[in-house]
Amino acid sequence: xxxxxxxxxxxxxxxxxxxxxxxxxxxxxxxxxxxxxxxxxxxxxxxxxxxxxxxxxxxxxxxxxxxxxxxxxxxxxxxxxxxxxxxxxxxxxxxxxxxxxxxxxxxxxxxxxxxxxxxxxxxxxxxxxxxxxxxxxxxxxxxxxxxxxxxxxxxxxxxxxxxxxxxxxxxxxxxxxxxxxxxxxxxxxxxxxxxxxxxxxxxxxxxxxxxxxxxxxxxxxxxxxxxxxxxxxxxxxxxxxxxxxxxxxxxxxxxxxxxxxxxxxxxxxxxxxxxxxxxxxxxxxxxxxxxxxxxxxxxxxxxxxxxxxxxxxxxxxxxxxxxxxxxxxxxxxxxxxxxxxxxxxxxxxxxxxxxxxxxxxxxxxxxxxxxxxxxxxxxxxxxxxxxxxxxxxx
Numbered sequence: 033x034x035x036x037x038x039x040x041x042x043x044x045x046x047x048x049x050x051x052x053x054x055x056x057x058x059x060x061x062x063x064x065x066x067x068x069x070x071x072x073x074x075x076x077x078x079x080x081x082x083x084x085x086x087x088x089x090x091x092x093x094x095x096x097x098x099x100x101x102x103x104x105x106x107x108x109x110x111x112x113x114x115x116x117x118x119x120x121x122x123x124x125x126x127x128x129x130x131x132x133x134x135x136x137x138x139x140x141x142x143x144x145x146x147x148x149x150x151x152x153x154x155x156x157x158x159x160x161x162x163x164x165x166x167x168x169x170x171x172x173x174x175x176x177x178x179x180x181x182x183x184x185x186x187x188x189x190x191x192x193x194x195x196x197x198x199x200x201x202x203x204x205x206x207x208x209x210x211x212x213x214x215x216x217x218x219x220x221x222x223x224x225x226x227x228x229x230x231x232x233x234x235x236x237x238x239x240x241x242x243x244x245x246x247x248x249x250x251x252x253x254x255x256x257x258x259x260x261x262x263x264x265x266x267x268x269x270x271x272x273x274x275x276x277x278x279x280x281x282x283x284x285x286x287x288x289x290x291x292x293x294x295x296x297x298x299x300x301x302x303x304x305x306x307x308x309x310x311x312x313x314x315x316x317x318x319x320x321x322x323x324x325x326x327x328x329x330x331x332x333x334x335x336x337x338x339x340x341x342x343x344x345x346x347x348x349x350x351x352x353x354x355x356x357x358x359x360x361x362x363x364x365x366x367x368x369x370x371x372x373x374x375x376x377x378x379x380x381x382x383x384x385x386x387x388x389x390x391x392x393x394x395x396x397x398x399x400x401x402x403x404x405x406x407x408x409x410x411x412x413x414x415x416x417x418x419x420x421x422x423x424x425x426x
Contacts, residue, residue, distance in 0.1 A: 054207065055200070062196045069192075070185050081177050089150045092117050093169045097152070103161040111161075115172070122166040129162050133170070140166060225274070233271050236264045262306045269336055273394050276333065285327040292356055293318045295328065299335045300354070303343060311349045318356040324426060330402045337395035338363050338422050345420070360425035369416035378412055 096119060099112040112119075113132060120131035126140040149170035157163040240261050248254050300314055307314055324331065342352045342365035350366040370378065379400035403410045403424060414420040 051204070051208070055204070058200050058203070062193065062200070066189055066193060066196075070189055074181065074185060077181055081181075085148065085171055086150075089117075089169055089171060093150055093152055093167070096167065096169060097154075097160075100161045100164065100167070101159055104159060118170040118172060120168040120170075121162065121164045122168070123163060124157060124165040126166070129164060140168075229267070229271055229274075233264070233268055236260070237268050240264055258305055258309070262309060265302065265306060266340075269340055272333065273337070273398055276398055285330065287325055287327050289323045289325050290328055290331065291320070292322050292324055292331070292361065293320045295332060296335060296354060296356060296361070299332060299339060302336070303339055306340075307343050307352070310343065310346060312343060312346050313349075313351045315351060315353045316355075318354070319358060322356055322358055326406055330405075334399050334402050334424070335361075335363075337399050341365075341395060342367065342420070342422075360423055362421055362423040364419055364421040366419055369418055369420055370412065370414040371416065372414075375412050375414065379410075 092114065096112060096117075099109075100121075103109050103111065111130065111132075118132045120133060120136050121129040122140045123129055128136055128138050128140070149168055152167045152169070154160055154165055154167065157165045240257070243257060248257070296316070296318060300316070304314075339352070339354075342363050346352065346365045346367040352366075353362075353364045355362045355364075379396050400410065402408075407426070409425045411423050411425075412420065413423075
């Protein structure tokens with residue numbers, strides 16, 4: 033996640049899922065390689081250390097036998113002690129004679145060899161101290177090598193993992209570059225297009241508003257003007273969305289406690305001609321006392337985009353129901369509906385799942401940006417060919 037954030041790229045949900053899978057697979061493979069390498073290294077080092085211990089045990093056992101033989105003839109000598117080894121002496125009946133262990137076995141019931149000790153049988157016990165028949169030599173601090181080995185593995189394993197993450201970061205950059213370039217070109221195209229549309233859109237909208245439709249007696253001319261009005265408002269709405277994106281969502285907010293009922297009525301009136309041409313009935317149930325601390329332009333943009341979609345994707349003679357209560361606003365349409373697998377991607381920029389109608393796929397992305405800015409919860413529920421309900425709560 034943090035890698036994607038560091039790349040500073042706004043990707044659709046499908047592309048993000050692809051990148052997450054790539055990252056998961058990459059980290060899994062790096063982990064497998066690291067585990068296998070660690071296991072092989074640990075096994076080889078263990079075998080090497082065990083061989084070294086065997087050599088040390090044999091060397092000391094030989095030296096100890098010499099000292100034990102001298103101890104038989106020279107009573108002035110003391111029992112040989114080494115800080116790296118423990119020794120135990122047993123007679124021919126396997127009874128303990130002497131040991132440097134704190135808790136040695138009193139009876140040598142069976143002869144067991146392992147990597148930490150060796151047992152030597154003496155052929156001529158009468159030549160050795162107290163007629164020793166068996167000596168056991170054990171090495172001290174057998175776990176120290178393991179701790180040091182694990183510490184080394186941890187240090188180098190961590191360095192290797194960090195190195196591979198850095199490599200993965202650059203690989204991910206290469207992987208994302210084509211998508212980043214495509215998005216950059218698309219954003220550049222939108223900026224250039226928006227710049228060119230500014231003057232003609234303003235001119236069309238302004239001149240339509242100056243026309244007094246009520247005094248025009250020619251019905252055919254009235255229909256033409258209404259169609260121009262609808263087209264101009266549609267283009268104007270798209271233009272406002274594009275402008276919002278171009279400014280990188282950095283519009284200065286004038287937040288205040290706003291009554292939402294008159295704002296909703298104003299936006300319904302704005303889209304009235306667009307709904308009328310599809311014979312869509314707009315039903316409202318609005319609480320006149322509901323307020324929200326928000327910028328008026330931004331809440332209008334949220335309502336515009338949701339209402340515009342409700343009209344755009346609705347059926348002929350369909351209905352739109354707008355309900356406003358104290359803590360939420362919901363807009364329900366009787367349109368085409370949305371497939372469940374697409375709902376999670378509805379707020380991704382440039383996502384469009386129905387190309388039979390126009391648009392850039394940026395409206396709901398702007399809605400989500402504004403909702404996130406004001407900590408508003410937005411949910412979409414839909415049934416194919418029945419209804420779609422968009423609910424914003426606070």
